Amino acid sequence: MSTSPTSALVADPFPVLEDIRRAGRLVWNDAAKVWMLTAYDDCAAMLTDTKGTRFSVPGAVSPEAFFWLEAPALINTEGPDHRRLRRGLAPHFTAEAMRRRWEPRVREVVTDTLAPAVEGRDHLDLKEFNRIPVVVVAELLGVPDERHDDFRRWSDVIIRNLAYGNEGPEARRAMGAVIADATAYLNEEIDWHRRDRPDDLLTVMVDLPDWTAAEIRSVALSILIAGYETTAKLIGLALVALEGDPEQRRLVAEEPALLPNAMEEVRRWLGPSQAVPRVVVEEVELAGRRFAPGEMIYALLGAANRDPARWPHPERFDVLREVKPNLGFGLGAHVCIGAWLARLEVNAAMEALLAAVPRYGLREIDYGSSFFARGPERGMIDLAVTAPA
Ligand code: HEM
Numbered sequence: 001m002s003t004s005p006t007s008a009l010v011a012d013p014f015p016v017l018e019d020i021r022r023a024g025r026l027v028w029n030d031a032a033k034v035w036m037l038t039a040y041d042d043c044a045a046m047l048t049d050t051k052g053t054r055f056s057v058p059g060a061v062s063p064e065a066f067f068w069l070e071a072p073a074l075i076n077t078e079g080p081d082h083r084r085l086r087r088g089l090a091p092h093f094t095a096e097a098m099r100r101r102w103e104p105r106v107r108e109v110v111t112d113t114l115a116p117a118v119e120g121r122d123h124l125d126l127k128e129f130n131r132i133p134v135v136v137v138a139e140l141l142g143v144p145d146e147r148h149d150d151f152r153r154w155s156d157v158i159i160r161n162l163a164y165g166n167e168g169p170e171a172r173r174a175m176g177a178v179i180a181d182a183t184a185y186l187n188e189e190i191d192w193h194r195r196d197r198p199d200d201l202l203t204v205m206v207d208l209p210d211w212t213a214a215e216i217r218s219v220a221l222s223i224l225i226a227g228y229e230t231t232a233k234l235i236g237l238a239l240v241a242l243e244g245d246p247e248q249r250r251l252v253a254e255e256p257a258l259l260p261n262a263m264e265e266v267r268r269w270l271g272p273s274q275a276v277p278r279v280v281v282e283e284v285e286l287a288g289r290r291f292a293p294g295e296m297i298y299a300l301l302g303a304a305n306r307d308p309a310r311w312p313h314p315e316r317f318d319v320l321r322e323v324k325p326n327l328g329f330g331l332g333a334h335v336c337i338g339a340w341l342a343r344l345e346v347n348a349a350m351e352a353l354l355a356a357v358p359r360y361g362l363r364e365i366d367y368g369s370s371f372f373a374r375g376p377e378r379g380m381i382d383l384a385v386t387a388p389a
Contacts, residue, residue: 026287043299048332055278071214122384133231142200222354233272233375251357262319271328
């Protein structure tokens, strides 16, 4: 396992987040030159700012922050363009749409993925388990099997290097190469979708009369990237949280109806998205300070999700905790559009694993170095565990 300072922070950011939260509601990060909000209410106020003109996603103010997206997508746009793009996709991502269109397929993919466990193999590489979100997001956009590895690689490279405009030359070169490949590939995809019209999200997008081809490519690319890595990491975090607490794991394994709440608790307690950035657009007061246009603020989701003003004993992982919405999918206009899909995948994956191997083990878990999408990147799931839970 790597021991660089970044990797050590990513492996266990919670003591550091706790120190930051203790330092106050608003803390200056001199290394990143950003302010950090640590309280749930302050983060929620910024993310749901009803005026909608006082804070912006960085990419809408300076395209440099998402230089790898060639056109307005969702995460780099505000105002009428954002609403137009979101309106086109939102009906296809509701809880109901996901259940109807995707639940049976997600369960099939989970069953295939867990076949080795059922057939008596003694371990499963985390990478094998993580094929669930690869296959699902790829099928959502109509990416054929033979391109799944490419798309996993594109997503890895972008997420690993993501720094909202602060990427160094090496990172930019790597990201640029991936974007060139992905753009060429998406152009082919869009062409055949216009022709053959398969029943998937890319056909929905090519049919939207008010979307440009560049917007389709940028939104498709951001869904490929946002939809795989974060979900894979949430599945990994769910494995870690339950394995680390055999008593709670037993509760969930014996009563699968607890699973949706347990997974909300995993997202609160460990969630992959540790921070989301905003830029101040109009002078505004927040968390006791007056901010000037151009200042950057992070909603520190990892700290806010353990805010003792909202959750009693927030440092405890408790699958029976009364569920209150947390910030693991963000909030407000940019709240994760794929939230219901991610929930469906994580719940189905964990339900099936707990049914087949309720006392699975974990080893060689490595969190890599990505803070913005944090979670296990490598590791092994032991399937032949005989020790009592
Ligand atoms: C556990 C899995 C996931 C987590 C933790 C997660 C987290 C987030 C968060 C925190 C945001 C808000 C970003 C901000 O406010 O700046 C977001 C936005 C977004 N997510 Fe997810 N996400 C997950 C899965 C997915 C999936 C499965 C998809 C698509 C298939 C997806 C697509 C998006 C998109 C397109 C946005 C931008 C929405 C907008 O700006 O309007 N995400 N996600």
